[in-house]
Amino acid sequence: MVVENNVALQPYNSFGIVARAQRLVRVRQEADLIELMTSANWPVLTREAPPFVLGGGSNLVITGDVKPLVIKMEIRGRRLIEETDKGWLVEAGAGESWHETVRWTLEQGWPGLENLALIPGCVGASPVQNIGAYGVELQDRFSELDAIDLQTGQAFTLNAAQCGFGYRDSVFKHTPAGDKGFGLAGRAAITRVRFWLPKPWKPVLGYADLERKIAETGIAHPDAQQIFDWICAIRSAKLPDPAVIGNAGSFFKNPTVSEDQCADIIARDPKVVHYPMADGSIKLAAGWLIDACGWKGRGVGNAGVYEKQALVLVNRGGATGGEVMTLAKAIQTSVYERFGILLEPEPVVV
Numbered sequence: 001m002v003v004e005n006n007v008a009l010q011p012y013n014s015f016g017i018v019a020r021a022q023r024l025v026r027v028r029q030e031a032d033l034i035e036l037m038t039s040a041n042w043p044v045l046t047r048e049a050p051p052f053v054l055g056g057g058s059n060l061v062i063t064g065d066v067k068p069l070v071i072k073m074e075i076r077g078r079r080l081i082e083e084t085d086k087g088w089l090v091e092a093g094a095g096e097s098w099h100e101t102v103r104w105t106l107e108q109g110w111p112g113l114e115n116l117a118l119i120p121g122c123v124g125a126s127p128v129q130n131i132g133a134y135g136v137e138l139q140d141r142f143s144e145l146d147a148i149d150l151q152t153g154q155a156f157t158l159n160a161a162q163c164g165f166g167y168r169d170s171v172f173k174h175t176p177a178g179d180k181g182f183g184l185a186g187r188a189a190i191t192r193v194r195f196w197l198p199k200p201w202k203p204v205l206g207y208a209d210l211e212r213k214i215a216e217t218g219i220a221h222p223d224a225q226q227i228f229d230w231i232c233a234i235r236s237a238k239l240p241d242p243a244v245i246g247n248a249g250s251f252f253k254n255p256t257v258s259e260d261q262c263a264d265i266i267a268r269d270p271k272v273v274h275y276p277m278a279d280g281s282i283k284l285a286a287g288w289l290i291d292a293c294g295w296k297g298r299g300v301g302n303a304g305v306y307e308k309q310a311l312v313l314v315n316r317g318g319a320t321g322g323e324v325m326t327l328a329k330a331i332q333t334s335v336y337e338r339f340g341i342l343l344e345p346e347p348v349v350v
């Protein structure tokens with residue numbers, strides 16, 4: 001295994017932040033990681049800090065040069081494992097592009113992932129975040145994943161329950177000593193993910209943006225490819241393309257409040273965008289809260305708030321991770337002062 005030194009990370013993070021990895025290895029198959037972990041070099045490489053697994057870097061803020069060993073996950077490969085009269089079981093390597101994988105499943109005639117089109121990043125990161133958009137979350141289409149334990153070198157498989165999925169959350173975002181009391185953050189290198197795409201396919205069209213497309217086009221019964229095209233158009237219209245303007249998608253989670261708290265906010269701000277949840281709590285649109293505090297288009301240094309969607313922080317060119325985090329903290333403070341709500345960031349900060 002080749003350990004590369006002093007590797008530029010700008011091409012590997014969607015924010016486009018300039019930083020370097022002191023040491024980086026590229027894992028193209030499971031055996032590469034096992035070989036590395038059993039080499040005499042491993043204790044030396046991980047002596048000061050546990051390794052850091054890098055996927056597509058689309059949910060990441062890098063605040064300086066990365067000292068831990070960076071394991072860049074580049075495992076490729078996509079295949080149909082099984083088709084039954086109940087659905088398709090499809091597997092993809094962690095290093096495959098998420099969007100290209102969605103496109104490929106549709107080309108093969110296996111619908112189900114279309115609402116998750118155009119989400120940046122790699123397949124391996126999709127369970128970490130439990131990515132979601134337009135009424136579908138990864139957990140709705142997830143079967144299992146394979147991973148390698150970075151402490152023991154053992155390969156293991158987890159089902160959905162074992163992944164502890166929540167809203168933009170999973171066991172991979174929590175440390176064992178963290179608030180949940182369990183976690184695999186920093187411990188699991190996800191190598192492959194399997195998706196279950198059920199038959200018969202049912203379109204998920206409940207979101208206002210999609211209802212608008214139905215009204216505009218007069219297509220009341222879109223097929224999966226049509227929904228894919230609509231989602232791509234909707235996202236492109238309001239979210240910046242990371243290849244053009246660096247960003248990490250939504251920077252904060254949409255916060256959940258109680259009915260009383262929401263009533264209190266509505267009394268002061270009747271226009272607050274809110275959605276009742278099945279458990280009786282209410283989800284607020286963080287983008288609206290940030291927008292209401294006047295942040296759209298403002299910034300700190302070269303880090304800014306996107307003009308078309310206040311939930312997205314962007315790199316206007318040459319932003320540092322420090323500038324992004326200073327901006328994020330300033331936004332948190334003003335939303336807290338006005339609404340009494342502490343917004344929780346989505347991306348991983350290193």
Ligand code: EPU
Binds near residue numbers: 254
């Ligand atoms: N809004 C404003 N001003 C803004 C931004 C939003 O008033 O600057 C209002 C919108 O008008 C809308 C509401 O807030 O009424 C919600 O906005 P939007 O539909 O754009 O969705 P979101 O809640 O901001 C979430 C996800 C997105 C996902 C979309 C669609 C989170 C944190 N974000 O955004 O996911 O694509 O819904 O399902 O849950 C991501 O996680 O990176 C991401 C892009």
